[in-house]
Amino acid sequence: MSQAVLTSDRRSHVRRTIFAIDILLLLAPPVHWLFSDGQSTIWYFLVANALVTLSLFGLWMTRDTDEEETR
């Protein structure tokens, strides 16, 4: 995803979407209930948290570069 092809509004929209997905993955009770028994509990936590970790790189790629300043 290139920053150059996304407007500031679009980047902001992508960031909010990533945030919403992260919240859904780790916080939504129905997701917890879906993986509440057996070894799937371990894999749920590992995979969901791995995805949220990767989402940080997505957020970084869509950050507002016009906010960057130097001291």
Place this chain on the structure above:
Amino acid sequence: MNMLIGYGAILLFTVLVVVVMSRGRRVDKSMSEYATGGRSFNSWFGTMAFLNTWLAGTMFISFAGLTASAGAIGFYSLSYSLLSVVLMFFLGTPVNKWGRIHDLRTQADLLGLRYNSRSVRVIAALIGVLASIPWVVLGMQSLGLVFSTLSFGQVSPYVAVVIGVLFIAARQIWTVKLGTRGLIISDMVQGIFAYGVGFLVILGLLVWLITNGHGFNEVSPSLLQLPGPGSAAGPFYLFSLIFTGMMGAWCWPDLFVRMFSVKTPKTVQKSAVQAAPIMFLFSAALTTVCLLATSVPGVSDAPDTVWFILAGIGGAGMVAIAGVCVVAATMGNVGANLQAVGTQLANDVIGVRKQERIESAKGAKIAVAAITLISAGAALLMANQVSGLIVVAFVSYQAICQLAPTLLLGIFWRRGTAAAANSAMVSGILVAAVLELMYPSPLSIPWLGGLTSGVAGLIVNLAVYLAVSLAKPAPAAEQDRVDALFEGLKKKEPVSQGALT
């Protein structure tokens, strides 16, 4: 001989930390420099400062013990930790930018600026202080297990707690003297050991467990269940634990000021991106190891000692390294807490009471020293009560997360008012406290589907914040001031609106 190896390793590591801190020493005479380290650190220092503040030594003890006794639910700390990192990314710009423009030193300072209110600033500061001190005591006491284990039976558990408390209190001499700058430099050394060397130890243990008949299939099915509909804890219990952790994370004064200490908003965001994979790899591996260790003999009898039981596989040397990992992580967390709490007391309680902006670091140093002595005294008085420390962590979380609506909505929403913030924080704390007294254990409230007292308090807290903000908006002049604060975030070099409180 074994005790010499154990205690010697801690001594050597402590000397290393102190030498590195002292080499980077620069006298911070002003309060701002003392509290923020001159806002001068790069993203890697930001990453390690965040990790060393967040991942306390008790990760190896109480949280490891929770997984070893309760099973897969122990992964919840990884989930809320990573959500906190996501929040850090979004908070980076407003917090760091406002901090630099308005010379903010503490979390309460920022709230005072945002709401233009002394009462908001003082209430937030007091909640932060009162919720943080139990964690300091917890951190100090958790070293008791380290010194007990590393003595290899030569020192009684009670004496070990006393040694641990005295040791960590003595370490704070450098925290008091060097402030945030010294803390962040030491975080790098401590973090590399706790999460770098610690991760290598964890990987070794993981391989040993899997190749020695302690694989995933050996974990008891009862430890692989999460509370869902029909469970005793309630369907919303896990949600509550993760939500409270996520909401509470940036309410901790020690963690929050880390965003003031780095150079720019971009540095905060880069720190978050770098922290996420380290956090994931370390915490996921540690929790998995503790889960697999449930089939190791002896672990179920003393789950809080699982880290040392496993390290014992490698002999005295490995136990010593495991002990240093706990000490390294504890040093970072306790030091950060004491420094932030002391600074907040001086800057936002005493300063507001005297109606002056404190410019000298001397008051903060005295406050940090006083809080250290009080915490050490409390830890020594309660030296016999080292079990069930995780409960203290849970309870303080219910309190600290009541800052979240005021803090997060204040940063991201322009319409929140001081009256809303005050009434929300007070009502949230009251609701959480009453429910905590009514349902002290296991924290979940049955008629609320397993919600914890903290989340119930947060719901009331949020409702009050929104209702008061919308029913009684800020006067036009105040709204203009807040609008200017937010507009300032969009400019490359915004004009200061001045810290009005």
